Amino acid sequence: MHYVTVEGLSKSYGEKPLFQNISFHIEEGDKIALVALNGSGKSTLLKILTGQEHPDEGKVWIHKGVTVVMLEQTSNFRENQSVLENIFDHDHPILNAIKEYEHLTDQEGEPDAHALTTAIAKMDELNAWHFDAKVKQILGKLNIHHLDQPVGTLSGGQQKRVALAKVLIDIGFEHKHTLLIMDEPTNHLDVSMIEWLENYLDQENVTLLLVTHDRYFLDSVCNEIMEIDNSELYIYKGDYENYLEKKAAREESEKASVEKARNTYRKELEWMRRQPKARTTKSKSRQDAFYEVQERAAKRIEQQQLELNVKMTRLGGKVLELKKVYKAYGNLQILKGFDYTFKKGERVGVVGKNGVGKSTFINMLLGTEKSDSGKINVGDTVVFGNYSQEGLIVKEDMRLIEFVKNIAENFPLADGTKVSAAQFLNLFLFPPEKQYTYISKLSGGEKRRLHLLSILFRNPNFLVLDEPTNDLDLPTLSILEDFLQNYQGCIVIVSHDRYFMDKLVDHLFVFEGNGEVRDFPGNYTQYREWEKDQEKIKTEQPKPAEAAAQTAQESKARKMSFKEKRELELLEKEIEALEQEKKKLDDQLAAGNLPFDQLNQASLRIGEVIQLLDEKGMRWLELSELSA
Secondary structure, eight states, rough: EEEEEEEEEEEETTTTTEEEEEEEEEEETEEEEEEEOOOOOHHHHHHHTTTTTTEEEEEEEOTTTTTTHHHHHHHOOOTTTTTHHTTTTTTOOOHHHHHHHHHHTTTTSOOOOHHHHHHHHHHHTTOOOOHHHHHHHHHHHHHOOOTSSBBBGGHHHHHHHHHHHHHHHHHHHHHHHHHEEEEEETTTOOOHHHHHHHHHHHHHEEEEEEOOOOOHHHHHHOOOEEEETTTTTEEEEEEEEHHHHHHHHHHHHHHHHHHHHHHHHHHHHHHHHHSOOSOOHHHHHHHHHHHHHHHHHOOOOOOOOOOBBBOOOOOOOEEEEEEEEEEETTTEEEEEEEEEEOTOOOEEEEEOTSSSHHHHHOOOOOOTOOOSEEEEEEEEOOOEEOOOOEOOSSSSOHHHHHHHHHHOOOEEBSOOEEEEEEHHHHHHTOOGGGGGGGGGSSSSHHHHHHHHHHHHHHHEEEEEEEEETTTHHHHHHHHHHHHHTTSSSSSEEOSOHHHHHHHOOOOEEEEEEEEEEESSSOOOHHHHHHHHHHHHHHHSSSOOHHHHHHHHHHHHHHHOHHHHHHHHHHHHHHHHHHHHHHHHHHHHHOOOOOOOOHHHHHHHHHHHHHHHHHHHHHHHHHHHHOOO
């Protein structure tokens, strides 16, 4: 089914064109990543597709049967209302029934019996239990609990997860044909959540247009990449590796084309100067062709490579030592006797679930938070560069070039030469015409890039990067990675970006909770493979008799809640229905007389049914143990 057609779309702000005369199509089942430099119009294009903005020229046609749902970078919640009220804010019978049931069963203590009976009858009447199970799965995987909590009391990361849950629930309950638009969906998600979201989007078979900096997520989810570059749109079928290859080939071709145009331009310019004022029709056509060649010849091929042999303050023999460091907030133990000595040129990744103390650890290294006990000794020659999530702080509005020159006029290189503030800005994709823009006029991503540039321009020898990839575009990430790979100082990185970590770190500090920190010798992918192997070993090992007895005793001690009893009853019915559906699908596939499209649908469905049987079977076993 054809979802969207965009023809001849153009949009400018002032004299600057974001994109000009771009056209593309979106078909059902497409999963497209939109890639561009910050400030090139990615978010504007998404808003045009959702009707929030209008183009200067061109048309957008969306099939009347298609619903467009968007996850934006910033969420517009009613902050005084609860998580539950914000998620289920549509006036739809099924959503209203689920909201009422969840509200009653999420309360502490026994719910009102009459109200609960009415809510259950409504759920039965609307056949809403299957969708309620999907809602529970989404909320559980995104670690969203306490549904009665006002949204205004949540952190930015928690609000982003609530917004993501709302979007996933919206696309799942009502609309068969939905275009899901997502702007940086992986920000504020830990890796286990990102991996779950990858699988969820793949299984749900949604039609997707997304902006993301997470290249593993992009590679896993998308089958097409659209790039806005110099106001033009380029489309690449395939994965991220194919995109990089095809883009490099395109740029080489353009470079050759520009060189050819420049040679032609010189010849044509000489001819134009020789011509008398009264020109013939033939020379007039040649004159018009000259201006076309002139435009091509003037085109700038931006170099998005950064090769700087940095001269920085020499690190002495002593860098940073942590000796028997303890840190806790109430019952939350962050460090428990942590010992480590940093060496020159070390690259450490810091990983762990949200809330285990990664940012506190970083602040302790920087000296902005104190340990409860133990010693943290910083070498005399250490110059920290701290790239925090708080972003750029500017007391008064100023132009980019003024902001950087206030830090330093020049950036020293190892060979004794210097790079000026303007040259350094240009290397970080702020061309000369952009350098006199006021900081307030920059996009969110451009401000992040300027913040990063301002940290590096101070020439530190110990970099601390807290979620550096959030809101940075892929060209800037490529530049940052190139810079850091040539960087001679120490680096500590806190990030959920697996690609970025794999490329840069030598080993990991894994915050496992309860004050335990594992020093893992390898990158993030290697750690995840090791972790999965450990989980597999645990599941294959039989439980010791004492542990089994203790588990049985704990299960016996805890009574089943009313909600769990009801869930167990429904699970038995759902499992029976799924088994019947599986048998029916098996018979249809075995008969071998289905048309191709029905055969394809049946094959996909039987996979979904088998997975649901596994999930519901495991949950049935858990609840059965409680009821025994």
